[in-house]
Amino acid sequence: MPELPEVETITRSLDKILPGKVFQQVTVRYSGSLNCSSQAFKDQLIKQRINQVWRRGKLIVLDLKENLHLVFHLKMSGRLLYESGSDWQLDKHSHLIFEFYEQGYLIFHDTRKFGYCSLLNSNALYQWTYFAGLGPEPLDLNEDEFVHIFQKSRARIKSVLLDQSKIAGIGNIYADESLHEAGIHPATPCCQLDQDRLRKLSLSLKGVLLRSIQAGGTTLRDYVDGLGNPGNYQNGFMAYGRKGLPCKTCSTLLESCKVAGRTTVYCPQCQPLSI
DNA sequence: CGTGCGGCCTGAATGC
């Protein structure tokens, strides 16, 4: 489930390789991944050159010529993988195959088919409600800006962390991990948290995201970066997926509950509900 | 405004 650190890692790996490459051939094996017909997709892409690869929230954007953008959302199980040779395995979940004039292939692979690939001009991209509605990048926020986003909400803190329109790129893993590090119960209403606690959360969130990027992201099942390398951050998990295991800080057994419909793991000792 | 649920989809894990 690629979140900000995984998407950032993929983006960095692809941005070292793809710029300058030109699409020679595009094979659509599952058109449900696209926002247009397979034919229109191919017609618009072929002979287009990739200029840059960047990330916004959980989106990966390939800038092409003439204000055209190829945008990927990997959702839970998507992969975007560069293959330099022609000896790669064609899997039944490889939905899009892009071949370059210069060398190599870019493969969009998505077991669960939740992910998508949209071809958009600049106007369409910037007017797209999801894109336009994305909140700020957590790594670009200073503590005051972070506090401002959260302090007035009456919603539970984890719900707001997961809300892409409030802050972009956080998913279930990094919500649980940052709340654990900050010592905040995930169901705490934001407005019950004072400035110091929100500042602490701001620091914890940035720390968790940066350490995960450093570790190449988290690999649970599907995730690999743009070159096929798995991440290592799962070994550093303090909370996510550790229900019933002892807290690495205080040895209390971790508990779980549902917040915003998602499984949430926390330490009842380190993350008390009442402050 | 906030919450909760169903739907989309597949495969791994679990239950009988």
Next chain:
DNA sequence: TGCATTCAGGCCGCAC
């Protein structure tokens, strides 16, 4: 062994 159920989760649309 083999079948059915449950779970995972990002995001949307909808009901309350």
